[in-house]
Amino acid sequence: MTANMAATIPGQSARKYDLGFARWVYENIEGGDKLSMCMQCGVCSGSCPLGTEMDYGPRKLFMMVRAGMKDAVLKANTMYNCTSCYSCVVRCPRGVPVQYILQDLGRAAARMGYQEAKTTDNARFAKAFIWSTRKFGRTDERLFTFKYYLSFGLGEAIKKAMANMSIAIKLVKTKRMHLGMPHRIKGTKDLNAILAKAAEIEKREQGI
Amino acid sequence: MGKKYTYYPGCSSESSGSHLDVSLRAVAPKLGIELEDLNDWNCCGASVAHVEAGALPASALSARNLANARAQGNQDVLTACAACYLKTHHTNEKIRDKPGFKEKINEALGAAGQSYDGDLHVRHACEVIVNDVGLDKIKEQVTNPLEGLKVAGYVGCQTVRPFAGTEGGGDYDTYEDPEFLDDFIRSTGAEAVEFDSKTACCGGAIALMSPDRTLGLIKKILDEAKEKEADCIATPCPLCQQNVEMYQAAVNKEYGTDFQIPVVFYSQLMAVAFGMDVNKDACLDRNFISADVIAQKARK
Numbered sequence: 001m002t003a004n005m006a007a008t009i010p011g012q013s014a015r016k017y018d019l020g021f022a023r024w025v026y027e028n029i030e031g032g033d034k035l036s037m038c039m040q041c042g043v044c045s046g047s048c049p050l051g052t053e054m055d056y057g058p059r060k061l062f063m064m065v066r067a068g069m070k071d072a073v074l075k076a077n078t079m080y081n082c083t084s085c086y087s088c089v090v091r092c093p094r095g096v097p098v099q100y101i102l103q104d105l106g107r108a109a110a111r112m113g114y115q116e117a118k119t120t121d122n123a124r125f126a127k128a129f130i131w132s133t134r135k136f137g138r139t140d141e142r143l144f145t146f147k148y149y150l151s152f153g154l155g156e157a158i159k160k161a162m163a164n165m166s167i168a169i170k171l172v173k174t175k176r177m178h179l180g181m182p183h184r185i186k187g188t189k190d191l192n193a194i195l196a197k198a199a200e201i202e203k204r205e206q207g208i
Numbered sequence: 209m210g211k212k213y214t215y216y217p218g219c220s221s222e223s224s225g226s227h228l229d230v231s232l233r234a235v236a237p238k239l240g241i242e243l244e245d246l247n248d249w250n251c252c253g254a255s256v257a258h259v260e261a262g263a264l265p266a267s268a269l270s271a272r273n274l275a276n277a278r279a280q281g282n283q284d285v286l287t288a289c290a291a292c293y294l295k296t297h298h299t300n301e302k303i304r305d306k307p308g309f310k311e312k313i314n315e316a317l318g319a320a321g322q323s324y325d326g327d328l329h330v331r332h333a334c335e336v337i338v339n340d341v342g343l344d345k346i347k348e349q350v351t352n353p354l355e356g357l358k359v360a361g362y363v364g365c366q367t368v369r370p371f372a373g374t375e376g377g378g379d380y381d382t383y384e385d386p387e388f389l390d391d392f393i394r395s396t397g398a399e400a401v402e403f404d405s406k407t408a409c410c411g412g413a414i415a416l417m418s419p420d421r422t423l424g425l426i427k428k429i430l431d432e433a434k435e436k437e438a439d440c441i442a443t444p445c446p447l448c449q450q451n452v453e454m455y456q457a458a459v460n461k462e463y464g465t466d467f468q469i470p471v472v473f474y475s476q477l478m479a480v481a482f483g484m485d486v487n488k489d490a491c492l493d494r495n496f497i498s499a500d501v502i503a504q505k506a507r508k
Contacts, residue, residue, distance in 0.1 A: 030263050049409040049425055081421070084255035085409035086369035090383040103258055110259070125417040126259035133257060133269065137250040139219035148417065167454055170496040176224045183222050185248045190320035191272060195261065198268035198316035205264075205312075 018070040025065050028206045029104040031097035038062045044088035044098045050081040058088060058098045065105075074114045079106030080122040111208045124151040134192055137185030142168075142177060210240030211340060213286035213331070214277045216296065218446075219251050220289055224454075225446030227491035231475040232288050232333060234489035238349045238482055239341045243286065247276045252295040255413050267309075268316045270299035275317055275324040288333035288475075290366035290445040297330040301376055334367060334444050334474075335378035338388050346395040351483035352506040353397025359477070360403045360438035361389035362429060364410060364448040383407070392474045393442060396481035397507070401436040405429045410451040419455060426452055427459045430467045439501050440470040442477055449473060453497055470499035480506050 025032045038059070045057025055076045056064065064073050079102045088098035109117035117123060128148035132140045145164075149157035171177035185191065221229035236243050250272055251257070258266040273296060277285045287293045302309045304326030314323050337346070368386050371377030381388045386407065390400035408429055411422025429452055433441050443449050453471040460467055472495060479490035486503045487493040 049411070050414070050421060053421055081414070083365075083409050083412040083414050083422075085365040085412065087365070087407075087409070089370045090373070103255075104263055107259055107262060111262075121417040122256075122259055122414075125413065126256045126261075129256045130253075130260045133251045133253065137248075138222070139251045139254075141219070141223045145416075166457075171224060174227075174494045174496050176226050176494055178223070183219075185250050187248050187250070187272075187320070190322070191250055191269075193319040194268050194272055194316050194322075195265045197319035198265040198313075199262055201312050201315055202262045202264040 016071055017068040019068045021068045021070040021073075022066050025101075025105070029101055029108065031100040032104070034094070034096045035062055035065060035101060037094040038066075038096050039094055041093065043091050043093065044096075047087040047091050048081075049083055049085055049087070053081040054078045058102060061105075062096075062101075073105065074109040074112060075116045077116070077120070078102065079109065079117075080120045082106075108206075108208060124148055127151065132182075134195065135184075135188070136182045137188045137191050138183050140182040143182060210237065210242045211284075212242045212244055212282050213284045213336070214246050214280050214282040215243035216246045216249050216273060216277070216285055216287040216289075216292055218249075218287060218289040218292035220446040220450075224450045225289065227494035228288055228446050228449070228473045228475060230494075231473060231479045231489060231491050234484055235349075235475055235478045235482060239337065239345055241286070241336065241341065244280065244282065246273060246285070247280060249273050249276065252289075252292045254291040254295065264312060264316065266295070267299045267302065267313060270296045271303065271313045271317055271324055272320070272322065274300060274303070274326075274328060274330075275322040277328055278324055283329055284336075285328055285330045286333055286336055287330070288444070288446075290332075290364060291447065293330065293332040294366040294371070297332075297371055297377065300326055300328060300330045331378060332367060332371075332444075334388055334392075335372070335380045337392070338380040339378050343391055343395050346392065346478065349478075350395070350397055350481045352481055352508060354477060354481050354502060354505050355397050355507050357398040357502060357505040358401050358437060358439045359393045359398045360433040360436060360441045361393050361400050361406055362403065362408075362433075362441045362443040362448060362452070362471075363389050363406045364443055364445040365407065365412070367444045368407065389442065389444065389474060393477065396477045398477065398481075398505075401438050403432060403436060403438075405432045410448045412447060412451075415447075415451040415455065419458060422451070423455060423459050423462050426455050427463055427465070430456065430459060430465070430469060433469050434467065438469065439505070440472055440499060442472050442474050444474055453495065456497060468497055470495055470497045470501065472499050472502065477502060 132144040
């Protein structure tokens with residue numbers, strides 16, 4: 001069922017269609033099985049707070065999935081402008097869990113090696129965030145934020161840190177940023193064993 | 209002695225959202241809520257972990273917390289953070305209801321000799337206040353009503369979406385026009401202004417990674433609060449509080465506005481109205497846009 005078939009429409013060069021892509025999404029993306037229910041009403045796109053920043057709103061993106069436009073879907077910035085507000089999820093008249101699908105599609109794009117997915121602010125931010133979770137078991141807002149800034153290079157990191165210095169000072173003064181060692185859990189070893197096992201299971205199931 | 213809940217404070221309780229944690233712990237006993245901290249709790253992953261770690265590992269973060277909570281014994285896990293609630297509740301529901309999910313999660317938990325079968329109830333603090341405590345109990349505790357204080361109740365997203373209207377989520381309010389926060393505000397003696405932006409999005413984590421994309425969203429919320437002449441904005445969500453307060457200076461710089469609107473948690477309003485210490489309990493000194501107006505309006 002997952003055989004990749006390339007098809008082109010006469011007169012439309014360079015647009016590649018992967019007819020197995022929709023099937024893969026239905027079977028492997030969380031909520032993907034509901035995607036075939038989409039009736040293209042556009043409530044999701046109309047409800048989206050950052051829809052204006054997106055290459056394609058969710059409605060259009062879902063049609064592209066069904067049309068097999070794998071590359072265009074996985075190169076789109078749509079997934080990285082989802083704020084997880086869940087307006088689309090509660091409003092969709094066909095019960096399509098739009099946010100879940102976008103989130104999983106973004107991750108699939110990164111795993112499949114799409115550069116667009118790997119270099120987004122979201123990907124850098126998530127990498128720094130999960131670093132803190134793995135290392136301390138908790139989010140250290142100070143350290144992960146600086147690690148995120150560092151992903152842009154040292155010069156840029158210093159620039160970003162300086163630009164946000166007045167906020168950091170206010171947070172420290174109002175006891176909303178502490179100056180000591182990171183808060184850490186006792187079970188970081190257990191947590192990492194659980195995370196590694198979960199990643200292994202997911203890889204086994206999704207094949208990416 | 210009230211009902212006992214296993215309390216999951218979440219990472220923001222130790223940093224940018226510490227005033228939610230401290231003020232909630234202060235008012236909880238007065239509302240008959242007994243909080244017992246979740247043992248060795250870890251980060252829930254919020255809306256972010258998934259992107260790098262994947263769906264199942266992101267759920268496994270919550271599953272470890274749930275396994276720890278199961279060992280503690282209380283039936284209900286309470287959290288006040290929107291993201292912690294959403295991720296933990298969702299994982300719990302999937303473990304209980306989604307075919308094959310429990311087996312996968314338990315295979316992962318097994319790597320640390322743990323297991324969990326989905327029989328706990330994960331609840332948001334606001335839902336607990338609505339369903340277990342009740343508005344009358346809030347009103348009973350008010351000694352210093354916040355008369356004349358105009359408050360814009362800003363619910364945000366994940367506190368109500370996508371679970372407030374579900375049976376598992378306590379079915380305590382609607383998605384489009386939730387009223388619980390206005391009810392809390394009125395119970396403290398304050399006035400809840402009509403606030404159409406109550407469920408608008410502040411940008412969430414995108415506001416932290418690329419504020420340029422989300423300043424416009426925050427401005428819309430501030431615009432309406434100002435138009436409605438609100439003395440302050442009150443919210444249940446740590447990230448909403450942080451974004452709408454922290455980025456006001458950036459909004460002012462970008463749009464030439466002069467917003468200076470305090471953004472507080474509902475629990476801070478309650479602590480002041482309950483006559484508790486305005487700094488030690490209500491944490492008004494943890495707001496960096498001064499929220500002293502709340503203490504000033506409280507009838508002595």
